[in-house]
Amino acid sequence: MTTVRARVTILVSSTVLSLATVTGPAMAAPIPDDPGAGAGPAATPSVPEHIDTATKSTQPVYDYDAAIRESVYVDTTMDTDSDGKDDVIAVDIVRPVETALAGVKIPVIMDASPYYSCCGRGNESEKKTYDANGVIQKMPLYYDNYFVPRGYAVIGVDIVGTGRSTGCGDVGGKDEIDSVVDVIDWLNGRNTAHTADGRQVKATWTTGSVGMIGKSYDGTLANGVAATGVKGLKTIVPISAISSWYDYTRSGGVPYSDDYMPWLGGYVGHDSPACEAVRGELGDNDDDETGDYTAFWSERDYLKDAGKVKASVFMTHGLNDYNVQTNHFSQWWTALSKNNVPRKLWLGLEDHVDPFEFRRDAWVDELHKWFDYWLQGLQNGVMKEPMATIETAPDVWRNYQTWPAVNRPISVPLSAGKLGAQGKGSVTITDDPDLTEDDIVADPTTVIAGRQTFLSAPLPVPIRISGTSSVTLKLKSDSSTTPVTARLIEYGDAQRYTGVRRTDVSSCEGASTDYDDSCYYTVEKLTAQSDHGIVSRGWIDAAHSKSLSKPTPLTPGQWTTVTVPLRAQDEVIPKGRILGLAITLSDTEWTSPNDTGATIDIDLAGSKLNLPVTSGTIAAPTKLTPIDVDITTPTQRPDLHDPTN
Structure with a gap:
């Protein structure tokens, strides 16, 4: 033609x-x-x-x-x-x-x-x-x-x-x-x-x-x-x-x-x-x-x-x-x-x-x-x-060939400070709305009011987390409801992705006219050496745990089960890294909770981390040793609702 x-x-x-x-x-x-x-x-x-x-x-x-x-x-x-x-x-x-x-x-x-x-x-x-x-x-x-x-x-x-x-x-x-x-x-x-x-x-x-x-x-x-x-x-x-x-x-x-x-x-x-x-x-x-x-x-x-x-x-x-x-x-x-x-x-x-x-x-x-x-x-x-x-x-x-690649979801028990060992007794968290994420993930073996951390032993083999993790907590509260926040962290020195930055170089995709060109600046990926990375985060209001449309107020002093869904992820955690789980209550850095100030007890025997993994196991350390986390650059909370991003 x-x-x-x-x-x-x-x-x-x-x-x-x-x-x-x-x-x-x-x-x-x-x-x-x-x-x-x-x-x-x-x-x-x-x-x-x-x-x-x-x-x-x-x-x-x-x-x-x-x-x-x-x-x-x-x-x-x-x-x-x-x-x-x-x-x-x-x-x-x-x-x-x-x-x-x-x-x-x-x-x-x-x-x-x-x-x-x-x-x-x-x-x-x-x-x-x-x-x-x-x-x-x-x-x-x-x-x-x-x-x-x-x-x-x-x-x-x-x-x-x-x-x-x-x-x-x-x-x-x-x-x-x-x-x-x-x-x-x-x-x-x-x-x-x-x-x-x-x-x-x-x-x-x-x-x-x-x-x-x-x-x-x-x-x-x-x-x-x-x-x-x-x-x-x-x-x-x-x-x-x-x-x-x-x-x-x-x-x-x-x-x-x-x-x-x-x-x-x-x-x-x-x-x-x-x-x-x-x-x-x-x-x-x-x-x-x-x-x-x-x-x-x-x-x-x-x-x-x-x-x-x-x-x-x-x-x-x-x-x-x-x-x-x-x-x-x-x-x-x-x-x-x-x-x-x-x-x-x-x-x-x-x-x-x-x-x-x-x-x-x-x-x-x-x-x-x-x-x-x-x-x-x-x-x-x-x-x-x-x-x-x-x-x-x-x-x-x-x-x-498919996603997620989960073929062996595992439940990781919690014990005092440890991931991977069945615990007894309970731990207590009193809400501290002033805690930042940097506070929460730093010095995971140190007692910090307002958080509880649980650490695994160094991974004997790499594991791939593919899908949606969650944290099941058996808890009792002194309040009719409270936010519960969970963070899954991997500790270990590595070069990690931190964002992208626009360059001065452009490339063109398609034809152009004087008034509508097809050329756009490229971006470069930024990485930085760090000793930890956030694998996933999650938040829930405890009264909404069983129904989002018909919340059930907690009965103060009575045990109940709350599941915190974490954000979906697909990440390979290398051999030798340590998995960490941090539990806090309200998170005023990432959310705007309606309720703050509660105190909860967590029954360790009735609580666990649920991981969608393809291989490997999560074992508890024989003893807790200090993990140095030197946060030189504070975690940058994104503007969650900036529509121009």
């Missing part, structure tokens, strides 16, 4: 469509408002030009500079700002002109986000920009630069109440999810859309096959939309994404912060009295003061609807992510596994970081294969690859 090169601009402010000089065969008539609608069947080749049947991959054959850029508004039946008019959802589209002229229908890669206007996307906080006519000019991130030349349309959706969409967002609730579903319905001919001046626009240029992608809030929307089972959504790629907003704002009834939902709604949403009222309702219904799981949180819990997911899922997460913590990917992965959803997983050492930043070339290549398989139907073998790819040391990646 002869490549046609053209600059096309569809104006949303009038019915005019302008067409610049065309290089190639003369065109008999201007491109219609919907270019795909005017092309006859004879113009469609049996195999589109962008598909290489030999390599089973799409090729960058289309002119990105000449791509069609258009902005439309998808209709809804919602009136979330109560102005008497149905909300509309702003949708910005970049797609190849050549497929439109040839009548070749193409799939869609969609990033739905609340961040396009307020905060930007990616490490460089890119925002959407528009030309003088209000038509999309620069789409953030590299997706359009890379995939449009390969025969995809790339769409950026401003969810309800954000950007150029109208209405008020409900932070992870039904309205936000439905606003994206309405766009997918339009792409599949089940809904309507119009330009800024009211002309109806149909998406006859697309196959209707949609893949959603995005990091953090964007990936969370992908999870939520997939949980509706909407037809046309073929795959999602959630990056560091939330699976339950309850679990994002609290841990087992212990809030991470107060009034987060209305704050986030105001951070990303429209500044209007109507939206302030909506955000006021969010604050009224979040139950921060109780920590209970209610109908409000059930609406924002995508796990309960995992059985509706029809799309495949390629998820990626950082094992040191304490913004969107690792329980989010693990519980979503488990729910999808139960329903046999086709899936793939990448786990990096990083925190809240897109793999585009820390493993760029491999990520783009794998993403390309994934979308080619699920959206273009190319049998490239991506689903025959290992299911899980995990970073086991900085820039060292291993493939595994």
